[in-house]
Structures are given as C-alpha cells and as structure tokens.
Amino acid sequence: MSAPSVVVLDYGSGNLRSAVRAVERAGAEVTLTGDLDTALEADGLLVPGVGAFEACMKGLRAIRGERIIARRLSGGRPVLGICVGMQILFDAGIEHGVATQGCGEWPGVVERLQAPIVPHMGWNTVDVPGDTRLFAGIEDERFYFVHSYGVRDWRLVTNDRTPDSHQPRVTWAETGSEPGTGDRFVAAVENGPLCATQFHPEKSGDAGAQLLRNWVQTL
Amino acid sequence: MSLAVRVIPCLDVDAGRVVKGINFKELRDAGDPVELARTYDAEGADELTFLDISASHEGRATTLEIVSATAEQVFIPLTVGGGIRSVEDVDRMLRAGADKIAVNTAALDRPDLIAEIADRFGNQVLVLSVDARRCVGEARTDSGFEVTTHGGRRSAGVDAIAWAARAAELGAGEILLNAMDADGTTDGFDLELIRAVRAEVTIPVIASGGAGAPEHFAPAVDAGADAVLAATVFHFGTLRIGEVKDALAAAGMPVR
Numbered sequence: 168m169s170a171p172s173v174v175v176l177d178y179g180s181g182n183l184r185s186a187v188r189a190v191e192r193a194g195a196e197v198t199l200t201g202d203l204d205t206a207l208e209a210d211g212l213l214v215p216g217v218g219a220f221e222a223c224m225k226g227l228r229a230i231r232g233e234r235i236i237a238r239r240l241s242g243g244r245p246v247l248g249i250c251v252g253m254q255i256l257f258d259a260g261i262e263h264g265v266a267t268q269g270c271g272e273w274p275g276v277v278e279r280l281q282a283p284i285v286p287h288m289g290w291n292t293v294d295v296p297g298d299t300r301l302f303a304g305i306e307d308e309r310f311y312f313v314h315s316y317g318v319r320d321w322r323l324v325t326n327d328r329t330p331d332s333h334q335p336r337v338t339w340a341e342t343g344s345e346p347g348t349g350d351r352f353v354a355a356v357e358n359g360p361l362c363a364t365q366f367h368p369e370k371s372g373d374a375g376a377q378l379l380r381n382w383v384q385t386l
Numbered sequence: 387m388s389l390a391v392r393v394i395p396c397l398d399v400d401a402g403r404v405v406k407g408i409n410f411k412e413l414r415d416a417g418d419p420v421e422l423a424r425t426y427d428a429e430g431a432d433e434l435t436f437l438d439i440s441a442s443h444e445g446r447a448t449t450l451e452i453v454s455a456t457a458e459q460v461f462i463p464l465t466v467g468g469g470i471r472s473v474e475d476v477d478r479m480l481r482a483g484a485d486k487i488a489v490n491t492a493a494l495d496r497p498d499l500i501a502e503i504a505d506r507f508g509n510q511v512l513v514l515s516v517d518a519r520r521c522v523g524e525a526r527t528d529s530g531f532e533v534t535t536h537g538g539r540r541s542a543g544v545d546a547i548a549w550a551a552r553a554a555e556l557g558a559g560e561i562l563l564n565a566m567d568a569d570g571t572t573d574g575f576d577l578e579l580i581r582a583v584r585a586e587v588t589i590p591v592i593a594s595g596g597a598g599a600p601e602h603f604a605p606a607v608d609a610g611a612d613a614v615l616a617a618t619v620f621h622f623g624t625l626r627i628g629e630v631k632d633a634l635a636a637a638g639m640p641v642r
Contacts, residue, residue, distance in 0.1 A: 184483040218508030290390040290642040313510045344388045
C-alpha cells in the first residue's frame with residue numbers, strides 16, 4: 168500500500184519546514200500548499216499555526232481554509248490542528264479584550280493563560296484519558312509547548328448515543344512546576360476525524376514522532 | 387503535571403562551523419553543527435541555541451543553510467541569534483527552520499524592532515538577549531546593572547533590568563540573560579542578576595554565564611530562571627547534559 172498523503176496547510180509564515188519533515192518521517196507523502204483542491208483530496212490535513220489568533224484566522228480565511236476544514240470534516244476526513252492551528256478550531260479567540268471568530272468546529276473560547284509566567288514555554292507532562300489513538304504507546308512523556316493562550320473549558324455536548332469512535336478524548340495540561348497549582352488547559356483533543364494538539368509534536372522529539380506516526384496510521 | 391526546567395546548550399557558529407573547543411569522542415567532525423546538534427539532542431538537550439558570530443555576509447548565508455540542515459534532522463526547538471537586524475532577517479530564519487530568534491544589539495539600537503517582530507510572528511518567537519554586568523567606572527544605573535555590547539567590552543549606558551522589563555512590554559517572549567561578570571569564571575551563575583530580572587518580568591528567563599559544575603544549576607532555578615544555558619562546559623565535555631539534569635532532579639526540580 169502506498170503511503171497516505173498529507174497536506175500541511177500553508178497560509179502564512181512561520182516554521183513549516185519542521186512540520187513537513189516530521190510528518191514525512193512519520194510515514195506520509197507530504198505536500199506543503201494552500202491550494203483548496205489539493206487540501207480537500209489529501210488523506211490527512213495538518214493545520215499548523217503560530218503567532219496571534221487574529222492573524223492566523225485572517226491568513227486562513229484568505230485561502231478559504233475554514234471551508235476546507237469544514238468540508239473535510241463533514242465527509243469524515245481527518246484533520247489535525249497544531250498549536251494556534253488547534254486554537255482556531257474553537258468558536259473564538261480573545262486577545263487584549265478583543266474577540267476574533269474562529270472556525271467553530273468546537274464550542275469554547277481561547278483565552279489568555281492565568282499564570283505567573285507567560286508564555287507557557289517548555290516541556291510539560293500531560294494528563295491523557297484512557298483509550299486514545301494519538302497517545303498509543305506513549306506513556307509518561309513530555310511534550311513541547313509554547314503559547315500564551317489556551318482553552319480552559321471543554322464544552323462539546325455529547326451523550327451516550329454518540330458513537331464511541333466520536334466521543335471526545337480530551338488531554339489536559341497545566342502551567343507551572345508545582346502540580347495542582349497551575350492554570351489547567353486543553354493540551355490535545357481526539358474527536359472522530361478531528362484531532363488537535365496545543366503542544367508541538369514536530370518539536371517534541373521521540374514522543375512527538377510517535378504521536379504523529381499514530382495519527383498518520385489512522386489515515 | 388509539571389513544566390520541566392530546560393537545559394540548553396549554545397553553539398557558536400562562524401561561517402558554518404562550530405567554534406570553541408569541542409571534545410566529544412564519538413563525533414567524526416566536531417565542527418559540524420548538524421552533527422553536534424544531533425549529539426546534544428541524543429543526550430537530552432531540551433532546546434538548541436545557535437549563535438551566529440560570522441562577520442561576513444557569506445558567513446551569515448552559510449548559517450542559514452546550517453539552520454535548515456539542522457531543522458531537517460533534529461526535532462527539538464531551535465533558537466538562532468547573532469546579526470538579526472530586521473523583520474526580513476527573522477522571516478528568513480523562520481523559513482529556514484528556526485523556531486525562535488534571539489535579538490540583542492539591533493534591539494538596543496532600535497527598540498521598536500521588538501514590537502515589529504512580535505506583531506508579525508508572535509512574541510513566542512522573540513528572545514531578547516541581554517549582556518548584563520554590574521556597573522563599572524563612571525556608569526551608574528538604578529539597579530546597579532548595565533547592558534553591555536561588543537561581547538561585554540562596552541557599556542551601552544542602559545539599565546539592564548529596566549531594559550529587560552521594557553523589552554517584555556514591547557513584546558519579547560523570553561529573556562536570555564547573559565551575566566558578563568560570571569561568564570567564563572565557571573564559579574556559578576550570577577544569582578543576584580537573575581533575581582533582579584525575575585522580579586521585574588513575567589516572561590521566561592534563561593540564565594547564562596558562569597556554569598562550571600552540576601550543582602551550579604539548581605540555585606539559578608531557585609533564583610528564578612526557567613531555563614539554563616551553557617556553551618563551553620558542554621563543548622569541552624566538562625559537563626554533560628545528563629549530569630546537569632541529574633543534579634536538578636536531585637534538588638527536587640522537574641526535568642525531562
């Protein structure tokens with residue numbers, strides 16, 4: 168069987184080279200593009216993102232990226248958001264008191280982290296729920312985070328009629344070095360075809376490589 | 387859950403080669419930055435910092451190639467500093483594969499550069515590098531610490547603590563604090579300087595300068611550093627990344 172195809176969505180500047188290389192290493196054929204058709208046809212779509220929420224949404228809209236994401240998801244086709252690429256999947260981002268509308272794939276807002284030291288920068292542990300595909304084979308590993316904003320409330324409504332494969336699995340992390348004292352935020356979500364990480368798997372060494380392999384294997 | 391203290395080796399790169407003595411037996415070519423980056427990654431480095439000390443334009447172009455080759459092979463965060471003077475310089479480095487950019491002199495010359503970079507790329511990409519020392523001679527500042535340029539040889543006539551605080555307000559995401567009084571002494575970090583900066587900024591602080599023994603690192607973290615950086619002691623093999631982490635862990639600090 169040929170390797171699954173992945174598009175890394177190019178909608179602005181930033182370090183995309185590492186994302187491309189890391190997903191290639193995970194076993195996919197990777198194309199870096201902002202082209203709508205290519206992004207719709209790929210087996211997997213990776214949405215990166217660094218910098219401000221508003222600037223990212225502006226860049227994303229310029230290539231109709233929010234429609235690419237929505238169309239893929241309505242067809243059950245996998246999408247992985249990373250860092251601000253995860254944040255823009257939510258309803259809105261609030262920066263300096265101003266709200267910017269996001270893609271709205273998940274309810275909830277992205278807010279400034281409430282911590283003595285921001286950005287939250289470095290290798291943190293994560294609290295993974297059981298039975299996830301993304302974290303399969305990864306235990307007690309740290310991931311690399313660098314962000315000043317986060318999602319502190321998970322609000323998606325599901326019930327027991329939601330198929331198990333689409334029940335959201337939410338991974339949490341918290342700021343600071345003293346367990347139980349930091350600001351708690353969403354570190355990763357697995358929700359049917361839509362997955363996302365607040366941390367950078369492409370910068371998280373072997374643990375990140377394993378997570379990306381796990382995702383590529385679902386394609 | 388807990389955020390780990392980052393241990394960061396710094397590599398001085400001149401025209402594509404790592405300079406300063408290097409003493410890793412297992413390396414075929416100790417001057418090759420990519421190979422050295424891989425070695426540090428394998429030893430557990432949490433990030434890598436390249437400091438470009440090339441004087442020539444050609445040397446800087448070569449550094450860009452080094453950054454790109456490293457980012458292809460090493461999957462931990464990469465910071466590049468030295469000679470960054472404009473938003474365009476930052477863009478080129480990020481496109482080559484750098485995750486963060488350290489600015490120093492150019493920001494002193496024109497502080498607005500900090501805001502320009504942060505507005506375009508986000509403050510998480512911007513590390514303000516400060517070469518600080520206690521005031522000498524005629525110079526006096528409120529904090530007693532001043533900023534230096536030219537590798538610590540000249541006073542910039544600026545209060546180091548106030549400068550760090552102002553840079554954070556302008557949009558720097560992190561402070562790389564180089565203690566010029568401690569640098570090269572191997573007597574330990576400048577704890578007084580770290581405390582003074584920590585008291586004034588709420589962004590991460592990387593302590594640099596003075597490390598000589600594994601037990602030097604935990605006090606720097608106690609003084610307020612979020613990360614610790616060293617160059618020579620790692621290059622010469624005086625200290626290994628693992629030893630530093632073991633010492634931090636023994637002092638009760640989270641490490642990766």
